[in-house]
Amino acid sequence: MQRRAAFDNLWLAGALIAPQLLLVLVFFYWPTVQALYWAFSTQPPFGGANQWVGWQNFEQIFSDSVYWNSVRVSIIFAILSTSLSIATALLMALMVDRQLAGHRVYRFIYFWPYAIAAPAVGLAFRFIFAPDAGFVSAVNQFAPNLWNPALKGWDAMILIVIANSWKMAAYNFIFFLAALQAIPRTLIEAAAMDGSGVLRRARDVQIPLLQPTLFFLLVINITESFVDSFGIVDITTGGGPARATDLMVFKIYSDGFKGLDYSMAAAQSIVLMLLVVALTFIQFRYVERRVHYA
Amino acid sequence: MQIRPFAAAFLAASTFLGGHAAQAQERQKFEFWYGLTGRLGEIMEEHCKRFNESQTKYEAKCVGQGGYDKAEQNTIAAFRSKQHPTLVQIYDAGTVNFMLSGATYNAPQLAKDFNMKIDWSAYFPGIANYYATSKGEMWSFPYNSSSALLYWNKDAWAKIGKSKAPETVEEWFDDLRAMKKAGVECGFAFDYDTWMPLEQFSAIHNIPIATKNNGYDGLDAEMVFNKTKFADYMKDWKKLLDEGVARIQTAQTGKTILQAFTDGTCASMLSSVANHGVVGSTAKADLKWGVAKLPVYKDFKRHNSLVGGASLWVLQGKSKGEYEAAAAYIQFLLQPKEEQWFADVTGYIPVTKTGFKAMVDGGFYADPKRAGRELAIESLTFTPPTAVSRGIRLGNFTQIRAEIRAELEAAFTGKKDMQAALDEAVARSNQILRRFEQTFKGKQLP
Known part of the structure; x- marks a missing residue:
């Protein structure tokens, strides 16, 4: 038997959720519908006379090798940056959780990078990694x-x-640390008394108990790397060289805003949205099954 | 909210006290958006200040947009939500978008409506032809104008015993190779900007970039640059790169071509005359440098180079007062005194023959600091503009430049054969042109 809570006063319920609905409507559904309309028409830059073109925009996208390149590049980017940011964040969190010397300071400063805007991150890394003048240029000396x-x-x-x-490691770090601190100390102490070392405890006790957090971060990181990587690409590589970092979201920007082809950009963002929805769906359907919620 | 009543009272008091005086000298404001950045952006700001201080009737509010392309994007976005400025600086490549937009208050009409004193025939033909419609009218006011030059390091050339800049492409390349042997590490720095190697190069060689006279005769133009001398030029650059004579310098490698030239790393570059002032002020102390007209291949006769830079567009949907103020601003910019000041602090060329003559007579170009700037005008006016050295009028040209750039990157980094890359660039550019034609179906170039 399932208990259901029901409102007798539908008007009140409606009024209570109205502000939220309105926000979602204005900031999500309305732009999405607009984008859908543009995706099936040609939109002149200054607005005005749209012409309905049916599936033409989508056909043109899918027959374009450059578009498929950007899909490929985006997927590589998502996999690499998600694994790297989750792995480093986990490592940092495990260290801080062990309360090594100075852990309070680290706990504090590890979060900072997430507070920095993506273009600023990009600018910093462009300088660090500049082959002629940057920090890393020493490599080229040898x-x-x-x-x-x-x-x-x-x-x-x-x-x-x-x-x-x-940037993302900082975000992940906070979640991992919170989750680690939620693990009862008794479990870890019991394992320690049974003679397991640090690595063993991390592998057999802590990480399995982190699964829900890990799953959450996986979903967030993948989504983020698809839709929010624009700022960094724009500042560091500009999509190049020769489209090697032309991520889908960057291509939408360059076609839409630089190229003033709003319709093509709209069609691409619809595809990107569907892709992210599909990926999230797959993760929930197949990965979440293996997650044990404590 | 303790502060509010106080603030309201203060506001009321100040309106009461100052109201009368303010009414008497209420200035007519108008907004001007510009795209230039860095030092040149500061100069735009100064130009506005000079206008505001020169009279008491009008006030220009000048807002930098962080780049030419951003200025265009932001203006379009603002126009769609009716938040646009009265006046905007739009770069050469955006001209056709604005011509077809239906959003502009065209220059001849503005001049007529507000009794502006403009001598249309005083503009340099190279400039006037670039921006003109098929009827010979300019719909925007040419503003900051430039052309490309060869910047060369005199010390590096001295190492091979030469004191003169190369005139032909062949001579230039021979010099670069000789300099390499004489110990010059980097003879020539380039990036993937298409303005110098494709657009200027094609104009001075009088070869087309696209059919239909580079697009002036219709929206159905097609790219042809993969079959012209430009293709050989790019193949030669690739050879120089492979031989270690030339180098790619971009912000991503750590230094732009400008920085690599001014700190003496690379001995030559192709760049806009607009950078003449910047090179002068940022070059390392003992750098001896000069400028020359762009080199031309031996078998070609030199033609005029193209005007680059931007023009000022007036947009629809503003009040009469704002138009009047904008007209006054444009009139102000065209005064010989202002043209000279602007040319002095930047390196841009004056847009009118009268302005240029006044500057020559005043000894402007005799100053060693400005030596060579007159070459930009010499280059721009070298021959009367021909059908293809007149300019480029292709839809979505910003995106086309980006496509060519991406293909050049592929070729210069060795991922693709140069000819294959150029063929691909042409095919992709044509797609953009067809797309543009479709979006503006039924419209004609004015």
């Missing part, structure tokens, strides 16, 4: 041309992955 994100696609990809992970 092995000329080993590192050059302006010329080598993979270097550029590594650059944006590191920049994005640096």
